[in-house]
Amino acid sequence: MTALSDHLKPATGFWLESDNQKACEIARLASxxxxxxxMEHGILDLRALDRLLPFCQSIGLQALVRxxxxxxxxxxxxxxxxxxxxxxxxxxxHQHARxxxxxxxxxxxxxxxxxxxxxxxxxxxxxxxxxxxxxxxxCYAMIETAQALADAAAIAALPCVDGxxxxxxxxxxxxxxxxxxxxxxxxxxxxxxxxxxxxxxxRWALPAAGDVMREAALGLGPSxxxxxxxxxxxxxxxxxxxxxLASP
Numbered sequence: 001m002t003a004l005s006d007h008l009k010p011a012t013g014f015w016l017e018s019d020n021q022k023a024c025e026i027a028r029l030a031s032x033x034x035x036x037x038x039m040e041h042g043i044l045d046l047r048a049l050d051r052l053l054p055f056c057q058s059i060g061l062q063a064l065v066r067x068x069x070x071x072x073x074x075x076x077x078x079x080x081x082x083x084x085x086x087x088x089x090x091x092x093x094h095q096h097a098r099x100x101x102x103x104x105x106x107x108x109x110x111x112x113x114x115x116x117x118x119x120x121x122x123x124x125x126x127x128x129x130x131x132x133x134x135x136x137x138x139c140y141a142m143i144e145t146a147q148a149l150a151d152a153a154a155i156a157a158l159p160c161v162d163g164x165x166x167x168x169x170x171x172x173x174x175x176x177x178x179x180x181x182x183x184x185x186x187x188x189x190x191x192x193x194x195x196x197x198x199x200x201x202x203r204w205a206l207p208a209a210g211d212v213m214r215e216a217a218l219g220l221g222p223s224x225x226x227x228x229x230x231x232x233x234x235x236x237x238x239x240x241x242x243x244x245l246a247s248p
Contacts, residue, residue, distance in 0.1 A: 009218075010205070010217075010218070010221075010222045010223060010224050010225045011033040011034045011062065011223065011224035011225075012031070012032050012033055012034065012224070012225060012227055013032065013033065013034035013035060013036055013062075013064075013205075013224050013225065013226045013227065014027050014032055014034075014035060014036070014226065014227060014228055014229055014230065014233070015035075015036050015038045015042070015066075015207075015226060015228070015229035015230070016035050016036065016037050016038060016042065016044070016052070016229070016230050017038050017041065017042035017043065017044070017229050017230055017231050018042060018043055018044065018230060018231065019043075019044060019045075019048040019052070020230050021052060021055060023230035023233070023234075024052065024055065024056050024059070024061065025059065027061070027230075027233075028056075028059050028060060028061055032061065032227075033060075033061065033062060033224075034061060034062040034063075034064065034224050035056050035061045035062070035063055035064070036064045036065070036066055036087065036226065037049055037052070037053065037063070037064070037065045037066070037083075038066050038229070039065060039066060039067050039068040039074070039078075040066050040067065040068050040069070040089050046077055046081075049065065049077075049078070049081055050081050053065070053081055053082055053083060054082060054118070057082070057084070062084045062085075063082070063083055063084050064083060064084055064085045064086065064087060064140075065078035065081075065083040065085075065086050065087070066086075066087040066088075066089060066142075067086055067087070067088060067089070068089075069089070069090070070088040070089065070090065070091065070096075070100040070103075071100070071103075072103045072113075075088070075100070075103040075104050075112075076103065076112060076113055076115065079104065079112070079119070079133075079137055080115045080117055080118065080119055081118060082118045082119055083137065084136075084137065084138065085137065085138035085139065085140060085162070085163075086104060086137075086138070086139055086140065087140045087142060087165050088100055088101065088104075088139065088140065088141050088142055089142045089144065089167070090142065090144065090145065090170075091141050091142055091143065091144070091145065091148045091155065092145055092147060092148065093145070093147040093148055093150075093151045093155075094151040094154040094155055094158075097141050097148070097151070097155040097158060097161065098158055098160075101139050101141060101158055101160035101161050102160050104137070104139040104160055105134050105139070105159075105160045106130040106133060106134055107130075109134055109159055109160055110134075110159075110160045112133075119133065119137075138162040138163060138203070139160055139161055139162050139163075140161075140162065140163045140164065140165040140203070140205065141155050141156075141158075141161050141163075141164055141165065142164075142165045142166075142167045143155070143164050143165070143166055143167065143171070143193050144166070144167025144168075144169075144170035144171050144174070145170065145171075145174050146171075146174050146175050149171060149175070149189060149192065149193070152164060152192060152193055152196035152197075153196040153199065153200065155196075156196045156197050156199070156200035156202045157200045161202060162202060162203060163197060163202050163203030163204055163205065163223060164193050164196060164197045164202065164203075164204045164205075165204070165205050165206065166189070166190055166193050166204070166205070166206035166207070167207075168180050168186055168189070168190070168206065168207060168213065169207075171186070171189050172185075172186055175189070182210045182212040182213050186213065187212070187213070187216045190206060190213065190216065190217060190220075191216075191220065193206075194217070194220040194221070194222070198220075198221065203223040204220075204221075204222055204223060205222050205223045205224045205225065205226070206222060206225060206226070207225075207226040208222075208225040208226060208227065209226070209227055209228050209232075
């Protein structure tokens with residue numbers, strides 16, 4: 001599998017908000033490379049994740065999970081099911097990031113518990129398994145609170161953090177700007193996050209459906225960009241169909 005940082009251009013991703021296998025197939029046919037299962041704002045459950053995640057990997061989509069909350073059970077479930085990477089939302093700052101990202105890595109890096117199942121090929125683990133898991137299954141800390149933004153460099157430097165993921169909508173609200181509007185201050189926040197990750201030798205990524213944010217981000221080397229989600233794609237498709245009968 002191609003590493004999330006090995007693209008000359010950023011990988012293109014979409015959010016999956018619902019239990020919709022066909023959305024994954026259609027997105028892959030449209031040359032999307034990556035899916036993020038949204039357990040925070042979507043309506044997916046673990047049974048759906050257990051079924052859809054390996055399916056997506058089988059058709060060539062890298063499969064990431066944004067967990068509902070950065071807790072040990074949520075993180076370990078996603079990793080044991082086989083997520084290529086996890087995204088941890090609502091990081092409150094450096095100390096919070098240190099605590100919760102350790103759940104994503106086995107000792108000596110972190111405190112991930114040892115289970116039994118898919119990632120072990122339904123067999124006993126050996127020492128190579130722990131090394132491989134720590135290297136291959138990535139952990140992104142979301143930067144979407146004011147304190148996390150202030151601590152971005154320290155968060156990026158944490159040993160269990162493989163990358164930073166910008167949450168532009170929450171950042172705009174928590175920093176007193178109201179609804180996200182791709183304003184110059186939003187771009188400045190993005191540049192700050194990109195610089196923090198790059199300085200630490202880590203990856204970074206962001207939702208970039210808007211032209212302004214996407215164009216500003218592309219020159220800063222994101223690992224991947226999120227271009228939309230299954231629900232908005234469905235809405236856009238229905239609106240386009242209905243527009244065919246619009247009055248001239």
